[in-house]
Amino acid sequence: MKCLRSVLRVAWPAQLRPFITQIPARFKYTQHQGVKGIRNRKSFYEAQMQAGLQEQSDPTAVSSGDMRFLDDRAYDEVAGGAMRISRDVATAQHVFILQPYVKWSAKRTTPDNVTPDDQLAEATALIHSLPNWQVARSLKVPLESLERKTLFGSGKLTELKQLMTDLRQERQVTCLFVSKGTLSFAQKQFLETEFQLPVLDRYSVVIQILRLHATSAEARLQVAMAELPYIWALAKDASVTQTRRQGYSLSDLQKEILRTRERKLRAELDGVRRQRQLLRQKRKQQNYPVAAVVGYTNAGKTSLIKALTVQDKLQPRNQLFATLDVTAHAGNLPCNQQLIYMDTVGFMSDLPTGLFECFVATLEDAMLADIIIHVQDLSHPCHSAQRAHVESTLRSLAFSIAGGDPSAGQLPPIINVYNKCDLLTPKAQLAAVAQLQNTAVGHLISARAQTGLEPLLKDVEKQILAATGRRKLQVRVPSGGPEMAWLYKNAAVVDTRADEQNAEKILMRVVISQRTLEQFKREFC
Numbered sequence: 326m327k328c329l330r331s332v333l334r335v336a337w338p339a340q341l342r343p344f345i346t347q348i349p350a351r352f353k354y355t356q357h358q359g360v361k362g363i364r365n366r367k368s369f370y371e372a373q374m375q376a377g378l379q380e381q382s383d384p385t386a387v388s389s390g391d392m393r394f395l396d397d398r399a400y401d402e403v404a405g406g407a408m409r410i411s412r413d414v415a416t417a418q419h420v421f422i423l424q425p426y427v428k429w430s431a432k433r434t435t436p437d438n439v440t441p442d443d444q445l446a447e448a449t450a451l452i453h454s455l456p457n458w459q460v461a462r463s464l465k466v467p468l469e470s471l472e473r474k475t476l477f478g479s480g481k482l483t484e485l486k487q488l489m490t491d492l493r494q495e496r497q498v499t500c501l502f503v504s505k506g507t508l509s510f511a512q513k514q515f516l517e518t519e520f521q522l523p524v525l526d527r528y529s530v531v532i533q534i535l536r537l538h539a540t541s542a543e544a545r546l547q548v549a550m551a552e553l554p555y556i557w558a559l560a561k562d563a564s565v566t567q568t569r570r571q572g573y574s575l576s577d578l579q580k581e582i583l584r585t586r587e588r589k590l591r592a593e594l595d596g597v598r599r600q601r602q603l604l605r606q607k608r609k610q611q612n613y614p615v616a617a618v619v620g621y622t623n624a625g626k627t628s629l630i631k632a633l634t635v636q637d638k639l640q641p642r643n644q645l646f647a648t649l650d651v652t653a654h655a656g657n658l659p660c661n662q663q664l665i666y667m668d669t670v671g672f673m674s675d676l677p678t679g680l681f682e683c684f685v686a687t688l689e690d691a692m693l694a695d696i697i698i699h700v701q702d703l704s705h706p707c708h709s710a711q712r713a714h715v716e717s718t719l720r721s722l723a724f725s726i727a728g729g730d731p732s733a734g735q736l737p738p739i740i741n742v743y744n745k746c747d748l749l750t751p752k753a754q755l756a757a758v759a760q761l762q763n764t765a766v767g768h769l770i771s772a773r774a775q776t777g778l779e780p781l782l783k784d785v786e787k788q789i790l791a792a793t794g795r796r797k798l799q800v801r802v803p804s805g806g807p808e809m810a811w812l813y814k815n816a817a818v819v820d821t822r823a824d825e826q827n828a829e830k831i832l833m834r835v836v837i838s839q840r841t842l843e844q845f846k847r848e849f850c
């Protein structure tokens with residue numbers, strides 16, 4: 326092992342070293358004793374393949390929920406070349422951010438209300454979401470088009486190269502982040518050669534963040550799945566533009582390693598989906614209404630749920646993609662009806678849709694909730710673009726979950742929540758209030774300062790009761806009788822008071838669904 330590390334140290338330039346996959350200590354054992362006869366990389370891959378095939382032919386070999394296959398060194402080696410993913414994201418990085426943008430607005434693909442400064446701010450927030458990663462420098466670069474093979478024109482390239490060489494020599498920069506959805510293989514390779522630095526695009530930075538924040542088995546599976554389309558796309562691009570010797574291209578064996586991993590991930594994710602379906606059915610049987618809380622990343626979804634449910638366990642963080650698991654949290658409506666808030670993964674624009682398709686299994690819960698609460702960061706300069714992005718993603722998710730049937734792809738009712746209003750200037754707050762009064766759709770709140778929550782809860786109650794067919798009723802039942810106990814158990818009791826006309830009876834205001842009401846009638850009337 327020592328020997329292998331020293332070889333790596335000699336063979337790779339210093340800047341690339343942190344990106345070389347860290348080799349876990351347990352390979353000390355497997356390399357020399359467990360996997361006998363492995364001399365070169367090819368035979369190592371073949372041994373891994375064999376192991377994969379054996380596992381497949383023996384259904385008992387991998388018990389369901391066994392996630393050990395995620396730590397797969399053969400896959401890591403195949404992925405490492407394309408993704409530049411370090412398993413050790415704790416390594417300190419000094420990042421140079423380049424924010425390219427198209428000069429002519431007619432050719433731009435980003436919405437008009439999103440400026441290059443806004444895009445750069447988002448890119449900076451992405452880097453700050455990784456611990457120990459710092460922004461060394463950042464620069465906006467106007468371009469004619471983002472599709473050019475060299476990305477930049479020759480003049481700009483010379484200028485950037487000089488800048489990068491100076492910074493590299495002063496050891497101020499360890500990698501370059503080009504804030505574009507994905508770079509083509511040719512662009513990536515060209516820039517790496519020119520600047521002598523590892524080059525990352527938005528997809529690979531987001532994947533690093535997702536990997537770091539994925540703690541549950543389910544989230545790890547989804548992140549692992551999200552890497553694959555990126556690797557395939559790079560490999561396809563490479564095979565078109567480069568010969569194998571010149572660059573990154575996959576051998577048949579490496580392709581098979583990817584396919585094997587994809588098959589295993591798909592099988593596990595199908596299991597996750599089935600499990601979620603069961604949980605959903607169970608919730609339905611228990612008759613709990615569900616509100617899914619969705620929104621752009623960092624809008625304050627987790628903070629809102631924490632404020633509405635007073636759950637100390639929830640930890641809102643000022644990081645992008647802090648929440649990667651859809652989690653359920655019980656809360657109470659003003660009428661005492663219990664409901665479940667589902668916290669979900671945040672959305673982000675300028676990322677290939679493939680990345681989030683992997684989270685569909687969990688987002689399905691949101692699409693099938695009784696209502697959706699759309700949390701928006703009103704203080705963000707790109708608030709309207711973020712809102713539009715979330716709305717269009719929700720529509721396309723509903724469409725794909727309905728199997729492409731436009732009539733079935735109906736979204737649940739949506740409540741718009743404008744959060745972080747404590748960050749607005751008093752003038753902007755007044756303007757927002759006036760606009761809300763005009764349109765009457767949405768709630769101005771601050772999850773942190775806990776303002777505006779009461780009217781929001783009332784609206785949630787109204788929508789939930791309408792969506793689930795529940796009604797508020799007053800019933801007169803014998804005081805202390807079995808009817809009273811039954812209603813406490815099966816319905817939400819808003820309040821009770823003595824019946825002035827009959828001392829033996831009590832008046833109960835309850836929230837009850839039609840089905841439960843009929844059960845009550847069958848039992849007692």
Ligand SMILES: Nc1nc2c(ncn2[C@@H]2O[C@H](COP(=O)(O)OP(=O)(O)OP(=O)(O)O)[C@@H](O)[C@H]2O)c(=O)[nH]1
Nearest residue numbers: 623624625626627628641642646647648671772773
């Ligand atoms: N000033 C202010 N900050 C807020 C408010 N609500 C949330 N925040 C902060 O915004 C940051 C993100 O909050 P989260 O609740 O984690 O946001 P999220 O939407 O769950 O983010 P992801 O899970 O990453 O998608 C945290 O630092 C919160 O403290 C608010 O009303 N006012």
Ligand SMILES: [Mg+2]
Nearest residue numbers: 626627647648
């Ligand atoms: Mg969150």
